[in-house]
Amino acid sequence: xxxxxxxxxxxxxxxxxxxxxxxxxxxxxxxxxxxxxxxxxxxxxxxxxxxxxxxxxxxxxxxxxxxxxxxxxxxxxxxxxxxxxxxxxxxxxxxxxxxxxxxxxxxxxxxxxxx
Amino acid sequence: xxxxxxxxxxxxxxxxxxxxxxxxxxxxxxxxxxxxxxxxxxxxxxxxxxxxxxxxxxxxxxxxxxxxxxxxxxxxxxxxxxxxxxxxxxxxxxxxxxxxxxxxxxxxxxxxxxx
Numbered sequence: 001x002x003x004x005x006x007x008x009x010x011x012x013x014x015x016x017x018x019x020x021x022x023x024x025x026x027x028x029x030x031x032x033x034x035x036x037x038x039x040x041x042x043x044x045x046x047x048x049x050x051x052x053x054x055x056x057x058x059x060x061x062x063x064x065x066x067x068x069x070x071x072x073x074x075x076x077x078x079x080x081x082x083x084x085x086x087x088x089x090x091x092x093x094x095x096x097x098x099x100x101x102x103x104x105x106x107x108x109x110x111x112x113x114x115x
Numbered sequence: 116x117x118x119x120x121x122x123x124x125x126x127x128x129x130x131x132x133x134x135x136x137x138x139x140x141x142x143x144x145x146x147x148x149x150x151x152x153x154x155x156x157x158x159x160x161x162x163x164x165x166x167x168x169x170x171x172x173x174x175x176x177x178x179x180x181x182x183x184x185x186x187x188x189x190x191x192x193x194x195x196x197x198x199x200x201x202x203x204x205x206x207x208x209x210x211x212x213x214x215x216x217x218x219x220x221x222x223x224x225x226x227x228x229x230x
Binding site: 042043044045046049050052053054057065068069070071072085087089091 | 157158159160161164165167168169172180183184185186187200202204206
């Protein structure tokens with residue numbers, strides 16, 4: 001459902017339940033991604049917007065909606081020997097502040113006490 | 116289906132056939148709007164992207180997709196005494212170049228011939 005290369009993760013949104021994709025987005029950010037891109041086409045477009053909104057507002061603090069791209073793709077229907085256009089969308093979610101690192105802070109406070 | 120104030124038109128996309136909204140967008144630009152904003156929510160989101168793509172690629176030359184905004188709204192369901200979140204989207208189409216004015220061009224070419 002998602003691919004992770006370097007610091008950019010991509011989640012392809014289809015017909016599965018919303019929370020599957022929200023979990024994929026959270027997993028992407030937890031794996032160290034700075035950006036997670038949601039890709040969808042056709043009727044799944046509105047599903048992708050739902051995923052972005054739920055992930056951002058309920059689960060991920062400091063994650064913002066970045067660039068949104070829309071476009072269209074041609075799909076060939078072999079049975080009828082013709083092509084159809086289908087709309088596509090890409091929503092990029094970006095982490096706006098780094099994760100708070102708990103362990104290093106503790107070490108620092110111990111040092112400060114010694115001093 | 117659409118409102119026009121100054122140079123900004125708004126088209127609310129719902130469940131009507133695609134071409135109704137495409138026609139509303141074209142009418143907006145023909146009435147002198149510099150920007151036409153498509154607004155939709157819930158399942159109509161993908162319909163709004165379709166409208167933008169069809170209007171841009173098939174009917175309106177020099178019109179580009181500008182800002183795209185996503186968000187969510189709370190809707191109260193009175194029967195069940197609770198609220199539901201619904202995703203919203205705004206797609207702004209902007210005219211990137213002015214309409215070609217045919218008459219002034221003809222006058223210029225006549226002057227050039229004289230010179």
